[in-house]
Amino acid sequence: MEKAIQVKGLQKSFKQLHVLNGVDFEVEQGSVFALLGSNGAGKTTIVKILTTLLKQDGGTAVVNGFDVALKPDNVRQSISLTGQFAAVDEILTGLENLIMIAKLRHLKNPGVVTDNLLKRFGLTDAADRRVSTYSGGMHRRLDIAMSLVGTPELIFLDEPTNGLDPEARIEVWKIVKELADSGTTVFLTTQYLEEAEQLADQIAILHKGRIIANGTLAELKKLIPPAKVEYVEKQPTLEEIFLAVIGKKEEK
Numbered sequence: 001m002e003k004a005i006q007v008k009g010l011q012k013s014f015k016q017l018h019v020l021n022g023v024d025f026e027v028e029q030g031s032v033f034a035l036l037g038s039n040g041a042g043k044t045t046i047v048k049i050l051t052t053l054l055k056q057d058g059g060t061a062v063v064n065g066f067d068v069a070l071k072p073d074n075v076r077q078s079i080s081l082t083g084q085f086a087a088v089d090e091i092l093t094g095l096e097n098l099i100m101i102a103k104l105r106h107l108k109n110p111g112v113v114t115d116n117l118l119k120r121f122g123l124t125d126a127a128d129r130r131v132s133t134y135s136g137g138m139h140r141r142l143d144i145a146m147s148l149v150g151t152p153e154l155i156f157l158d159e160p161t162n163g164l165d166p167e168a169r170i171e172v173w174k175i176v177k178e179l180a181d182s183g184t185t186v187f188l189t190t191q192y193l194e195e196a197e198q199l200a201d202q203i204a205i206l207h208k209g210r211i212i213a214n215g216t217l218a219e220l221k222k223l224i225p226p227a228k229v230e231y232v233e234k235q236p237t238l239e240e241i242f243l244a245v246i247g248k249k250e251e252k
């Protein structure tokens, strides 16, 4: 089995609103796939169908070899999801949230796994604080850490860096790259095109209910006529300035 995801002719409507109108794409095992699209294009709808939270009206979706409509339990066991909106429990501490997931996943050594994740996501000092006192970025990091408990083979990240500051965003990018290097398949949606450029092996653009472009960055660049050569002074981006001023070098 080489494909982590195979989607054919996927359709979904909400009453009169046809959101997905025959969506086709495939994701290679161990790759990073980025789904781009404007607000309301249907990205989260696709994520929900692939993670069995929503049923499609037509077409098929096979995830890790299991049809989402016929074998939803098998699909759920082989994936994890970090949704667009944080799914952490506000009353619990960061550590308690992680332990809860580790227990749900029947891990033998939850303490070791959660300690490693807290360290990796820079949450060790905040581990024993209630999540309701966390900043937006800390929430997001905990949310992603929770989806890594039990090392799933396929992870869905719906706008993982939405609302994060540039430093935290680069941290999440590093984590996604590490995941990909360790063989995990990553399906992500994003509004930040630079994020897709940085991370994705394959990029698909969802527009008006269909995938209108799909390929590597190099392939997508060929769709546009070659740029004419101009000589301009390279100015730093605001992101580079921000990171320089707060004393962090961008790691890419």
Ligand SMILES: Nc1ncnc2c1ncn2[C@@H]1O[C@H](COP(=O)(O)OP(=O)(O)OP(=O)(O)O)[C@@H](O)[C@H]1O
Residues within 6 Å of the ligand: 014, 017, 019, 037, 038, 039, 040, 041, 042, 043, 044, 045, 046, 084
């Ligand atoms: N449960 C629902 N009932 C009715 N309409 C819905 C429902 N869920 C989504 N929609 C509509 O379907 C369309 C696609 O929504 P979706 O959340 O998939 O978009 P998205 O690409 O994830 O957008 P964003 O970038 O804002 O997250 C939107 O017009 C939305 O209003």
Ligand SMILES: [Mg+2]
Residues within 6 Å of the ligand: 043, 044, 045, 084, 158
């Ligand atoms: Mg969405």
